[in-house]
Amino acid sequence: xxxxxxxxxxxxxxxxxxxxxxxxxxxxxxxxxxxxxxxxxxxxxxxxxxxxxxxxxxxxxxxxxxxxxxxxxxxxxxxxxxxxxxxxxxxxxxxxxxxxxxxxxxxxxxxxxxxxxxxxxxxxxxxxxxxxxxxxxxxxxxxxxxxxxxxxxxxxxxxxxxxxxxxxxxxxxxxxxxxxxxxxxxxxxxxxxxxxxxxxxxxxxxxxxxxxxxxxxxxxxxxxxxxxxxxxxxxxxxxxxxxxxxxxxxxxxxxxxxxxxxxxxxxxxxxxxxxxxxxxxxxxxxxxxxxxxxxxxxxxxxxxxxxxxxxxxxxxxxxxxxxxxxxxxxxxxxxxxxxxxxxxxxxxxxxxxxxxxxxxxxxxxxxxxxxxxxxxxxxxxxxxxxxxxxxxxxxxxxxxxxxxxxxxxxxxxxxxxxxxxxxxxxxxxxxxxxxxxxxxxxxxxxxxxxxxxxxxxxxxxxxxxxxxxxxxxxxxxxxxxxxxxxxxxxxxxxxxxxxxxxxxxxxxxxxxxxxxxxxxxxxxxxxxxxxxxxxxxx
Amino acid sequence: xxxxxxxxxxxxxxxxxxxxxxxxxxxxxxxxxxxxxxxxxxxxxxxxxxxxxxxxxxxxxxxxxxxxxxxxxxxxxxxxxxxxxxxxxxxxxxxxxxxxxxxxxxxxxxxxxxxxxxxxxxxxxxxxxxxxxxxxxxxxxxxxxxxxxxxxxxxxxxxxxxxxxxxxxxxxxxxxxxxxxxxxxxxxxxxxxxxxxxxxxxxxxxxxxxxxxxxxxxxxxxxxxxxxxxxxxxxxxxxxxxxxxxxxxxxxxxxxxxxxxxxxxxxxxxxxxxxxxxxxxxxxxxxxxxxxxxxxxxxxxxxxxxxxxxxxxxxxxxxx
Numbered sequence: 050x051x052x053x054x055x056x057x058x059x060x061x062x063x064x065x066x067x068x069x070x071x072x073x074x075x076x077x078x079x080x081x082x083x084x085x086x087x088x089x090x091x092x093x094x095x096x097x098x099x100x101x102x103x104x105x106x107x108x109x110x111x112x113x114x115x116x117x118x119x120x121x122x123x124x125x126x127x128x129x130x131x132x133x134x135x136x137x138x139x140x141x142x143x144x145x146x147x148x149x150x151x152x153x154x155x156x157x158x159x160x161x162x163x164x165x166x167x168x169x170x171x172x173x174x175x176x177x178x179x180x181x182x183x184x185x186x187x188x189x190x191x192x193x194x195x196x197x198x199x200x201x202x203x204x205x206x207x208x209x210x211x212x213x214x215x216x217x218x219x220x221x222x223x224x225x226x227x228x229x230x231x232x233x234x235x236x237x238x239x240x241x242x243x244x245x246x247x248x249x250x251x252x253x254x255x256x257x258x259x260x261x262x263x264x265x266x267x268x269x270x271x272x273x274x275x276x277x278x279x280x281x282x283x284x285x286x287x288x289x290x291x292x293x294x295x296x297x298x299x300x301x302x303x304x305x306x307x308x309x310x311x312x313x314x315x316x317x318x319x320x321x322x323x324x325x326x327x328x329x330x331x332x333x334x335x336x337x338x339x340x341x342x343x344x345x346x347x348x349x350x351x352x353x354x355x356x357x358x359x360x361x362x363x364x365x366x367x368x369x370x371x372x373x374x375x376x377x378x379x380x381x382x383x384x385x386x387x388x389x390x391x392x393x394x395x396x397x398x399x400x401x402x403x404x405x406x407x408x409x410x411x412x413x414x415x416x417x418x419x420x421x422x423x424x425x426x427x428x429x430x431x432x433x434x435x436x437x438x439x440x441x442x443x444x445x446x447x448x449x450x451x452x453x454x455x456x457x458x459x460x461x462x463x464x465x466x467x468x469x470x471x472x473x474x475x476x477x478x479x480x481x482x483x484x485x486x487x488x489x490x491x492x493x494x495x496x497x498x499x500x501x502x503x504x505x506x507x508x509x510x511x512x513x514x515x516x517x518x519x520x521x522x523x524x525x526x527x528x529x530x531x532x533x534x535x536x537x538x539x540x541x542x543x544x545x546x547x548x549x550x551x552x553x554x555x556x557x558x559x560x561x562x563x564x565x566x567x568x569x570x571x572x573x574x575x576x577x578x579x580x581x582x583x584x585x586x587x
Numbered sequence: 588x589x590x591x592x593x594x595x596x597x598x599x600x601x602x603x604x605x606x607x608x609x610x611x612x613x614x615x616x617x618x619x620x621x622x623x624x625x626x627x628x629x630x631x632x633x634x635x636x637x638x639x640x641x642x643x644x645x646x647x648x649x650x651x652x653x654x655x656x657x658x659x660x661x662x663x664x665x666x667x668x669x670x671x672x673x674x675x676x677x678x679x680x681x682x683x684x685x686x687x688x689x690x691x692x693x694x695x696x697x698x699x700x701x702x703x704x705x706x707x708x709x710x711x712x713x714x715x716x717x718x719x720x721x722x723x724x725x726x727x728x729x730x731x732x733x734x735x736x737x738x739x740x741x742x743x744x745x746x747x748x749x750x751x752x753x754x755x756x757x758x759x760x761x762x763x764x765x766x767x768x769x770x771x772x773x774x775x776x777x778x779x780x781x782x783x784x785x786x787x788x789x790x791x792x793x794x795x796x797x798x799x800x801x802x803x804x805x806x807x808x809x810x811x812x813x814x815x816x817x818x819x820x821x822x823x824x825x826x827x828x829x830x831x832x833x834x835x836x837x838x839x840x841x842x843x844x845x846x847x848x849x850x851x852x853x854x855x856x857x858x859x860x861x862x863x864x865x866x867x868x869x870x871x872x873x874x875x876x877x878x879x880x881x882x883x884x885x886x887x888x889x890x891x892x893x894x895x896x897x898x899x900x901x902x903x904x905x906x907x
Contacts, residue, residue: 097856105725242715245699410698410720417644417716417856424854431852432845439841443589475856476785482849483792483864486842487799490834493841494803497834500589523806526751527799533747534740534795538788541736546788553792 057570068464091467095474097545100415101239105408110232112403113202115147124338134159148190155184205402258310262355265304273303290364304364311347316340331379341376349373425478432482446586450571451492454563458488461559474548484556491564495520509585513572528557591833598828599821605877616773631776634783635719639687639726641697644717647679663704674855733787740794760801763879767797771867789863797871801879807831820887824880839872
């Protein structure tokens with residue numbers, strides 16, 4: 050009985066083509082060099098292979114909490130004074146617990162008034178306790194609020210660092226939250242080995258400020274000076290524009306600004322992109338309380354005037370004051386969606402929200418990476434050749450079958466790496482090598498079983514059928530257990546080790562397809578061509 | 588070509604030898620871990636990723652001299668630097684390590700100091716091949732995680748085998764795998780080799796691999812139990828091991844060859860990793876025959892001895 054295998058063979062060829070595309074894409078040529086180049090473009094190499102810096106930073110989130118409660122201390126002082134409630138001091142008793150504020154020496158007769166003021170204005174974010182006979186209160190930031198603030202701080206730090214790393218021109222940097230602690234950030238910079246420079250840039254405090262515009266834009270400094278009568282007054286300064294935002298045309302224009310800022314970099318509490326009532330894109334920002342009061346005084350006195358957003362010493366944006374603004378406002382202009390995004394990010398990330406600690410730093414030199422690739426590939430090639438040669442010797446023609454399956458297994462594994470964008474690390478190459486060894490296990494299981502069936506006197510096609518059927522249970526169980534351990538490795542591992550778990554898992558999953566399905570089809574194609582009564586060569 | 592056809596070895600008859608062999612290795616490993624514990628406060632020498640500290644791999648243009656390097660670093664005020672040749676010495680590479688920094692803010696100072704010291708006080712141009720600076724927090728987190736990962740991985744397999752076979756199969760397999768892990772780590776302790784993060788990855792892989800071997804044998808035991816219920820269990824287990832022996836030896840042999848290729852050609856970076864695999868695959872194969880299967884028999888004998896019923900559960904029917 051002959052089986053029609055055309056559709057199965059077509060399926061296998063289709064899989065082969067798809068995954069070869071995953072490895073190479075459409076290569077620019079068929080020479081070895083062109084193929085290698087398109088391969089490295091599709092398969093991401095880890096830092097240990099291409100060289101680069103790997104940093105783990107810790108954001109000192111307690112600083113952000115402390116800054117927030119400092120603000121609150123000031124607000125409570127103002128509020129109590131405004132309500133004519135007396136107190137001796139408001140302070141934070143324990144530097145290790147920046148979320149706790151104490152109010153002492155209030156008049157016991159006014160306790161309920163103080164209490165209701167605190168409850169009214171602060172109970173959204175703080176737990177208020179005390180108010181007994183000693184006239185003291187404890188105002189503690191709610192744990193949920195504190196966690197949210199800490200998370201926001203880490204996100205802000207990530208955005209700031211990303212912006213700064215972008216100025217380095219590193220290709221494919223990785224900047225993300227890191228799994229081990231809530232306050233940690235992973236930074237991976239391929240191709241960078243001069244860490245000192247990187248650290249200087251990451252930790253620099255580029256400032257974002259809003260200044261009052263005295264005049265501008267002018268063509269050049271000459272024209273700007275001319276407008277103020279030739280000499281610059283001591284309280285004013287010349288600032289160049291940058292063409293990155295809004296108009297894109299004022300790169301070289303010069304503004305005359307008030308030297309003292311209206312809003313400093315540390316005054317922003319948040320900023321988000323949005324749209325105004327006319328559907329125009331804008332950036333909504335919130336200032337801290339003190340800054341808000343200052344800003345209100347200024348803007349109410351200067352409706353119709355312009356303010357300039359200055360980042361890193363360059364004018365990013367000039368806005369018209371339409372009405373008095375207190376602690377929240379919006380910057381409107383002819384923005385594109387991207388520009389709104391960038392501007393609000395700038396407002397948020399102008400300064401690092403808290404300082405950073407370095408927890409870990411690994412730098413792999415490019416030469417070591419190149420050596421690792423060479424050694425890994427050598428080991429892989431030797432491993433594959435030894436295994437393939439052995440299969441040919443031990444299983445004769447059926448060895449070809451196993452070798453084809455093994456080859457397809459490798460193609461699928463590498464193609465998968467290309468499609469998924471997973472990173473190939475040095476341990477990852479080891480995972481590929483191990484896949485070869487373990488992948489061939491499925492073939493051995495099946496072939497040994499087929500031999501047993503043949504010895505038991507079964508005809509060729511029955512022996513193949515039985516061999517596959519019996520081996521399948523075992524193959525399934527063994528793959529599941531290995532994938533379980535690789536999966537756990539993926540969850541717990543970091544960097545290079547994760548790369549190992551990825552290739553091992555992909556490799557074994559692909560092996561289920563190649564060793565069972567593909568190998569079966571090859572056997573059946575072979576059986577179709579055999580004369581009745583002939584035995585398979587195994 | 589065929590090896591191991593029609594072998595008929597009484598594996599269970601040798602269980603006392605196996606027990607002795609396993610015990611000797613386990614105890615040697617445990618004793619060595621104890622000695623390390625007393626000396627350095629951890630059962631095995633830990634790599635810089637767990638231990639914390641600074642490690643710089645430097646390649647010099649001319650053959651480096653450890654004493655001159657020490658003079659250079661000490662002239663620059665760097666104390667306690669450990670200086671070793673790396674990669675067998677033929678590559679002019681040195682490994683310079685500093686102990687753990689407790690002050691996280693100054694974590695990175697040592698690296699810069701050493702590089703400057705070599706530049707100014709040692710006249711031998713060099714390139715920095717690899718730098719690892721690990722703070723104490725990260726090291727301890729990793730240590731905990733590595734332990735947890737191994738534990739979860741064993742637990743996951745126990746549950747899977749419980750679900751696919753019977754609890755006793757799972758327990759036997761996990762004991763065998765634990766035995767492999769213990770001996771592998773013990774050998775690292777005996778040889779004074781450092782355990783790094785990649786070695787942990789290798790050990791976890793071994794957990795999966797050794798489990799593979801064990802399952803192949805168990806699968807055959809389960810199948811034979813269904814076919815011939817009358818056969819005494821020790822005979823049946825022997826027969827199952829013998830039937831799968833060819834496969835076990837072939838697969839382990841082939842995997843061993845690939846891993847050996849990794850150990851020989853894979854370079855220094857992966858040395859510990861491939862060493863763990865080389866050792867572990869040998870032990871993992873041994874343990875599925877010599878530890879896991881005899882445990883099933885021992886369990887059944889204990890059950891029948893205490894009069895709780897005779898047969899090993901024939902296991903759930905396999906469906907997959």
